[in-house]
Amino acid sequence: MLQKLAELDKRWIFLALAVVVILPLVFPLGLPVEPGQMSRKFYERIEALPEGSKVCMSFDYGPGTEIECQPMASAVLKHLFRRRCRVVCITLLPDGSMLARRTLEQAAAECKAVYGEDCVYLGYKNGGEAVLRNMGENILNVFSTDFYGKDLSSMPIMKDTVNWDSFALVIDWSVGRPGVADYVRIVGGQYHRPILAGTTAVTAPEAYPFVNAGQVEALLGGLRGGGEYEVLAGIKGGRACRGLEAQSTAHFFVAFLIILANVIYFADKRKKIGRGSGERRR
Amino acid sequence: MIIQFYIYPLDWLGELFNSFYNIVLTFAFVLGAISLFQVHGKKIIAQTSGWGYNLVLLVSLTVTLIFGLFVFPEKGQPVDAGTAFDWIFNNIFTPLCSTTYSLLAFYIASASFRAFRARSAQATVLLVTAFLVMLFRVPLGEYIWHSLPWVGQFDITAFIDDWIMGGFNAAGQRAIMLGASVGLVSISLKILLGIEVSYLGGND
Amino acid sequence: MMSRYSAKILLAVFAVLMFWIAAVSAQERDGGLNEPETGAARSGAQLRPGLAPGVSGGAGSPVVFAEAGESVCVGGLYERPGCRGYFSQTASARQLILKNSCLQSFDSKENRISGKIYIDGDDSRVIAYADYAVIKTSENITVRSLASLEKLWSLEDKSLAGALADPVFFYGGRMAVFFKGEDGGDKKYKAVCFKIDGGEIVWQSELDGEVLDVTPAGDSLFLTVRNGRERLAALKKSEAAVAAERELINLRASDGKILKRTELGGNSSVRFWDGKLAVCQDDPDSGDFLLNLYDMNFEVLYRKALLKMPVFMEVSPDSGALWIGIADFTDGKELTQISCFPCGQKDGFAEDNYFAYGHLEEAVFYESGVWCFVRGESKFATLYWFNNKNYDYLVDLKGPLENFTGEDFSAFMYGDRLSFVYRNEETGKLELGVFSVSTSELLTWNDDNYPSSRPLLGRNAEIFFTEKSVSALTGKENDRLRYLNTKGMGTWFDTEPLSGEIVGVRVRESGGPAEKAEWYALTDGGKIYRLDAQNGSILQTLQAGPLFDRSKLNNLLGVLFVTGSIGYFIWRARKGEKLFIRSIAGLGALDEAVGRATEMGRPIFYIPGLSDIDETQTMAGLSILGHVSKCTAEYDMPIVVPNCSSVVMVMAQDIVRQAYLQAGNPDSYESDNVCFLSSEQFGFAAGVCGMMVREKPAAVLYMGNFFAEALMLAETGNTAGAVQIAGTAAASQLPFFVAACDYTLMGEELYAASAYLSGEPLQIGSLKGQDAVKAAIMLLIAAGTLLTCFNCHWLDFIWKI
Incomplete structure (x- = not known):
């Protein structure tokens, strides 16, 4: 039995994982999501913004990581609109440009935010760090029109929006580069703007040193961060909360696999059962 | 570029060189496209095994390019909402990327089954930490933990966030970051001074 | 590729250059700076009083209270949103300029930078007063000489610990500063008065709350203080349902003794007028808006209910009359009411009331009256001249102010000219009008040659504008300074493009026409240009900002340390030493x-x-x-x-x-x-x-x-x-x-x-250099951790570089 398990074809594992992930999506478990300290800090930071504050939001994720980053971005956008803050959106990744537009349009429609007054999407600009530096001098030097080609000088939201100093807060949704490190270096380091960030679960550990050092005020990590923020923002039936149940069962399944693998390993060690895959030097 | 970083009046130099870089990069895209057509075109012409997939690639590339550059809607840009390019992006490209990204979950499961063995003390510590983070940072794990008598009072999530993620993990990340940054300065210096030339393919 | 010698030389030159720049730019540092404001903040009044000729339409200059015979100057900093460069207006020949946290004193008589210091931190302000530059952070105050920026004194007294709050108020060679702190969980507030020249404390006074505004009056300072005792105001007419209560304190300026107090409502505005105190406030009991006239003992001399909280309440600098502007609605139309209380009334307090239908856009004081721009429903705007002699519907500018919008509207008085700019709703263009009081002549420009920027400065018959031009080399936008001589009905006078955006213009008075004058233009590119008024050519260029970005010094030192370490080990490897x-x-x-x-x-x-x-x-x-x-x-x-x-x-x-x-x-x-x-x-x-x-x-x-x-x-x-x-x-x-x-x-x-x-030895040497740097970092981390555990701060200086 153990030998069969040790030689188990990977595809059985894949199938079992697929079942374990699909079931909670079809039959929701209704698990409570308790917001953690970091999500609360993120939420309270936005709650502390005065009405009418201008916030810059950067969508630096692509279609692959959309599932993790989009729910938190959407939840935070809706929160900002409800706080009557004004949001200027940009993106530094070409993949992110269409996703940012869609997220902004959906959130604005739901919260009845007026484009050009409450929000604007400036689009994608190539250059990464160079874009952030040039925006510190004058945003209009970098973006002369918005994503749709409209002149920015005619928009009320862009009045008195000159450079990073015009924003009360900067929020970055990133998965690597350009990402949190660039914002910390340029926007936080040179222009002393407060930064909030949201990343995938995989890249969140890289951002923790910035959080500990106070360079990033709060961080939302992965689907969990998105789910917690949806709960805080009062968004019912959000994608992140639904996904968290599937993530929970998947995690338990992987933990089970690890335990099983170790049982096999120790049994193998005792009984000296040869395994087909062989050992490689580590 | 280094000097303009420190000297105020010269910061326009940085902007200038960045513009040069962007222009060169744009031309490089053309080179990439040519390489694609060359490689896959040869396989289609020679009808090597699987040449159908090469054809699909070239057709997809061409169709997307045409829709993205040349097919204008009545009003606006080819990439606006409701255009064919937008449809391709939302209904083909995004689901494909999400699907490929989701394959990682399956790979993690098989990698865990294969690789996470308690071979040594360090590996055991790694295992235990992985269990804690995996199980108790999800709602199901938290729910189960808080249902347990006695130990359920202890806030395991805060412990994981503060000690494991904010403590051990952050320390390790910082160490790697510091080392990599110093290495980056070193290799940059070597490249600038001409000590490191192997990336150019020659010894001179 | 490079020979080994050229690489060595390049490295050496680079290191020397960096060290020199670091040494040259190592300056004494002070406080910090973010968004400077003028001396004493004003609450209530939305619109500016008239400005002195030759002074640009900036953020509003404070009126500084002075004892009789004392010479003071109006100090302040001129600022444009998003810019990091500033000019100050001072009566002396010295100007303070701020660029990227480098504060410099520019002597416009000798055309040179006479003093320079570095300031960093986000919570500081710089205020010019008399011959002093006061730099205030939330925790400290430093006073420097305006000429050389040499430090004269700074706050040392620890018993004054607590956050330094706004406003800072100057009078008669003294500076009143307000502190707020905590003492065992209770909030404490204090007013302290220093002598500006030596820092000696003249008096201290405990207060009940945070000071919001300071109004000088006679030998008193009237402080509007928020004492935190919240009261629910009547909802009848008050615009604030719940108001944190305020009080007005009469503080004797000579010794800080609190003489009297009275309660104020939630919204309040205080002015000293004709030996009395004029206070507009919400009355918390009745919910009405009231105008109270008090004597110095807070005895009510006159009380009047107002329709609404005034849009502005100001004392005319020339006639001393009290002007109050109220925006109201009647019969569904917006109505502007201007009330004027003339000075020197012995029996009672008669007022003159003037009404105009429409929205009050701007009020500009001039001599004995006030210019008011009132925008009506029909997209026309009317210019009214009200003085307290008679109501004078002086000019109906229906024609030129057609399609008037309040967007980008501004007006200011200079000499005997009233200049105003507004955006034409139909064409989208800015339109300029200049009204000459002496000749009653209205001049307007709305052709395509009109630049799309607002006026920077008006002087005699001239107005200065900026116009953008794009550099062919970098694509960066630069400003040209253009000047309009209104006497010549629209003659333009161009200057060469200047580096960056012009943030301030000053005219060096020559006592004659502008053609004989010299202009100074400060740009956000960090340069001061001295321009010839004859042909706009650049006579002199001065670097106003620092050469070296001081905030990157720690970065530079780090790079030098790493580079030096790697270079050292490469040198050792070259010598033939075997490195493991x-x-x-x-x-x-x-x-x-x-x-x-x-x-x-x-x-x-x-x-x-x-x-x-x-x-x-x-x-x-x-x-x-x-x-x-x-x-x-x-x-x-x-x-x-x-x-x-x-x-x-x-x-x-x-x-x-x-x-x-x-x-x-x-x-x-x-x-x-x-x-x-x-x-x-x-x-x-x-x-x-x-x-x-x-x-x-x-x-x-x-x-x-x-x-x-x-x-x-x-x-x-x-x-x-x-x-x-x-x-x-x-x-x-x-x-x-x-x-x-x-x-x-x-x-x-x-x-x-x-x-x-x-x-290769060179490569191996670089590896060793890397390792040496890492070892140094590890030692620093270990030492810092250990010292922090024992509360030692010997290494703290490293973080402050």
Whole structure:
């Protein structure tokens, strides 16, 4: 039995994982999501913004990581609109440009935010760090029109929006580069703007040193961060909360696999059962 | 570029060189496209095994390019909402990327089954930490933990966030970051001074 | 490539240059600066009083209370949103300029920078008063000489600990500063008065709350204080349902003694007028808006209910009359009511009331009256002149102010001219009008030559504008200064383009017409230009900002330290010294991997990461590719290099081709093996996985920057049965590579790989230099941790560099 398990074809594992992930999506478990300290800090930071504050939001994720980053971005956008803050959106990744537009349009429609007054999407600009530096001098030097080609000088939201100093807060949704490190270096380091960030679960550990050092005020990590923020923002039936149940069962399944693998390993060690895959030097 | 970083009046130099870089990069895209057509075109012409997939690639590339550059809607840009390019992006490209990204979950499961063995003390510590983070940072794990008598009072999530993620993990990340940054300065210096030339393919 | 001598010389020159710049720019540092404001903040009044000729329409100059016979000057800083450069207006020939936290004193008599200091921090302000420059942070005050910026004194008294609050108030050679702090959980507030020249404390006074405004009156200072005793105001008419209660305190200016107090409502505005105190406030009891006239003992002399809270309440600088402007609605139309209380009324308090239908856009005081721009419903605006002699509907400017919008509207008085700008709703263009009081002549310009910017400065018959021009070389926008002589009915006078955006213009008075004058223009590019008024040519250019970015000094020192360390060990290696480096398992296995591939007759895959050539990890990966391709070329083995970037592909092709050429197997090189797959992350990953499954490589090397696809690639390679060696500095992907690959180079090992593989002394020396730097950092961390545990702050100076 153990030998069969040790030689188990990977595809059985894949199938079992697929079942374990699909079931909670079809039959929701209704698990409570308790917001953690970091999500609360993120939420309270936005709650502390005065009405009418201008916030810059950067969508630096692509279609692959959309599932993790989009729910938190959407939840935070809706929160900002409800706080009557004004949001200027940009993106530094070409993949992110269409996703940012869609997220902004959906959130604005739901919260009845007026484009050009409450929000604007400036689009994608190539250059990464160079874009952030040039925006510190004058945003209009970098973006002369918005994503749709409209002149920015005619928009009320862009009045008195000159450079990073015009924003009360900067929020970055990133998965690597350009990402949190660039914002910390340029926007936080040179222009002393407060930064909030949201990343995938995989890249969140890289951002923790910035959080500990106070360079990033709060961080939302992965689907969990998105789910917690949806709960805080009062968004019912959000994608992140639904996904968290599937993530929970998947995690338990992987933990089970690890335990099983170790049982096999120790049994193998005792009984000296040869395994087909062989050992490689580590 | 280094000097303009420190000297105020010269910061326009940085902007200038960045513009040069962007222009060169744009031309490089053309080179990439040519390489694609060359490689896959040869396989289609020679009808090597699987040449159908090469054809699909070239057709997809061409169709997307045409829709993205040349097919204008009545009003606006080819990439606006409701255009064919937008449809391709939302209904083909995004689901494909999400699907490929989701394959990682399956790979993690098989990698865990294969690789996470308690071979040594360090590996055991790694295992235990992985269990804690995996199980108790999800709602199901938290729910189960808080249902347990006695130990359920202890806030395991805060412990994981503060000690494991904010403590051990952050320390390790910082160490790697510091080392990599110093290495980056070193290799940059070597490249600038001409000590490191192997990336150019020659010894001179 | 560079010879070893030229590399040495370049390094030496660079190091000397950096040291010199650092030494030159090492200046005494002070407080910090963010958004400076003028001396005493005003509450209530929305509109500006009249401005002195030659003074630009800035953020409003404060009126500084002075004792009789005392000479003071109006100090303040002129600011434009988003700019980091400032001019100040002072009566002396000195101006304070701020650029990127470098405060400088510019002597416009001698045309030179006479003093310079660095300020950093976000919570500071600079205020010019008399011959002093006062730099205030939330915790400290420093007073410097305006001429040389030499430090005169700073606040040392620890018993005054607590946050320094706004406003700071100047009078008679003294400075009143307000503190707020905590004492055992209770909030404490204090007013302290210092002598401006020596810092000696004249008096201290405990207060009940935070000071919101200071109004000088006679020998008293009237402080509007928020005492935090909230009361629910009546909802009848009050615009604030709940108001934190305020009180008005009469504080004797000479000794700080509190003489009297009275309660104020939620919204309040206080002015000293004709020996009395005029206070507009919400009455918390009745909910009405009230105008109360008090004597110095807070006895009510006159009380009147107002329709609404006034839009402005100001004392005319010339006539001393009290003007109050109220916006109201009647019969569904907006109504502006202007009330004027003339000075010197002995019996009672009669007022003159003037009404106009429409929205009050702007009020500009002039002599004995006030100019009011009132915008009606019908897109016309009317200019009214109200004086307290008689109501004078002086000018009906229906024609020129057609399609009037309040957008971009501004007006200011200079000399005997009233200049105003508004945007024409139909054409979208800015329109300029100049009304001459002496001749009752209205001049307007709305042709295409009109620049699309607001006036910067008005002087006599001239108005100065800026106009943008784009630099052909950098594409950057620069400003030209244009000047309109209104006497000549629209003659324009251009200057050369100046570097950056003009943030301030001053005219050096010559006592004659502008043609004989000189202009000073400060740009956000950090330069002061002295321009010839005859032809606009640049007579002199001064660098107003600092040469060196002071905030990057710590960065520079770090770079110098790392560079120095690496340079030292390279020098030692050059001398022939044998330097030891430990073995790196992953790199040792490279040859093994190539050998395995040769035996099995299967290709080697080399993936240089997903980033572009600007990423140093990619450069490191390409360096290793050079070595690996040499091995494969020697064994005549195929090497497949799929790329995510076309630039990297081109370089990789060159590297591999060279390797095969040098090994004597040029025919074995196949260019199709070094190909571009896709710049899209998962497209590339899918492509590589497909290739691995089809071609079943014997060895796969991942050297570069990877993202989420790392595990996908590694697992697929494992399934294909390949030996896998990975190297990346992307910390988030290292765990996946460690789990799935046979060998992993972590972080800097990737950068060290090239040096390790080549074995050249120069390269090995650089590795040792890296290690020395790391050792120093580790020592610093350990020392800092230990010292912090024992509450020692010996190393704190490092963080303040």
